[in-house]
Amino acid sequence: MEYKHVVNRIMLMIALFISIFLNLQAQSISDSSTILIQRNLRYADAPLEIGQDTSSDRLLDLYLPHTKPMQSLPILVFIHGGGFSGGDKGAKGNVALCKEIAAKGYAVVSINYYLYLKQNKIQGASAGANMKDGLPKDGKFHTGLETAVKMASADTELALQWIKNHAENYALDTNRLAISGGSAGAMTALYTTYRSKQKILPIRCVVNFWGGLASTDDIRASAPPLLTFHGEQDDLINVAYAYALHKKMKELNIQQSEIHILKNMGHAIYNYITKNEINTIDKFLTSNMPAYE
Template structure:
């Protein structure tokens, strides 16, 4: 009987060791924790933390993701985002989904909303994102996080906030000194854009994974007006989308993976479940192990 128990434990151990951390589902999930990372204007901003169960690794990479919704709606508990976070945690990541100030709730973020207001919206959302990262880093020992291995992710409006925080920090923050205790090792953007790709430099050219439809009707795939507003409209502001960002990364000899969907619109802001194996493989090889890859995939 003891021999049978020993053999069973050996086989279980062999099965786990044969799996690849960060690319395969190697763990069960701990209960999700919900924390308040900041209180602003009387609103408690919360985040949900997904972790692998029975994982002894002390320096785990962190993925922190920001949902979309035009800065007026959306939720961190959207099924797609939850699925992504659970999938990441099963692979050994600490994965976090955050809420943030929905400053355009009940209001337009389209062509009738002035460009200066859009810039302020980007700035406030970028600040919330960085404050959420700061909260997790301050609790790095509790959650066994490696502050030099942080992946920033977002969808649509969330991707705009995240990309601007990472690549356009000089435009977004008057004082960046509060955010010096961690490093981003990669970005994961679903139909996102930034204010100005010219602000991407050798110092902040972080590798990225990008998904975007070539005919996105809200967030430009390359360089174009936000929501395709006419230049005479108040909300006219030019943005640089995934194609323009990756062109700049290519010139700076930085790794990226770009999925371009020919004729696709803004539906590619949704979680790309069919491509999770490729996404997590890129995360592991490039973001975590610093391999060099510049890949463009057309669909």
């Protein structure tokens, strides 16, 4: 009886080890094969004055679902933050967010772009100096910040051209394209969508993580819907920017637009978004970029 008991314990332990091994193996397969990432694809020539600074270079990372799609993939362009003086598409929070969105069936194009305020130190041009206390009364930022946004937007347009040129190679659906960003990247996404005159590709909707525009006057009734997340206690970009954007969307009767004010939260809360709001983002993108029958 004792021998049988020992054998049973050994068999149970073996079964347990096999179960753990298979579970870890499955988890590894899921984690590593869900998303394919092609890093540092060049979407335009490097700016001349940046030297070896890849954070200011015109490079993109392409996140694709591993499984071959039944039809062309909807696209989300993601623009990282950093106050136009720092940040990188390869930052841990950016990568985690892009992976989770791509896992929902999107091609995510995450870009680096020319960081004007990194290459040009200008007193009073930072986002914090211009935006922490609310919207500017004259509807304008410091000229240095305005220039930084415009230059980042120009690079975003170059990335849109790359997408247009390479859509067939990667099975990208250029009729289902959204644009997103965090902080400075959100400012760039908002400017590109609502203020620039780009005609490269139609932008169907925007996901705004704690960004803002100096003025909402340029937003028209035909504007794409907007999904905004903003920390209630953001001390860098005042939450008033989120409310101003949403107010304008409601005035224009763009009913698909949403606002999510995150109570007791501050700036750049990527971990919270990645863990809690991916389904909200997916629902918004799906409803505004429906697949064609």
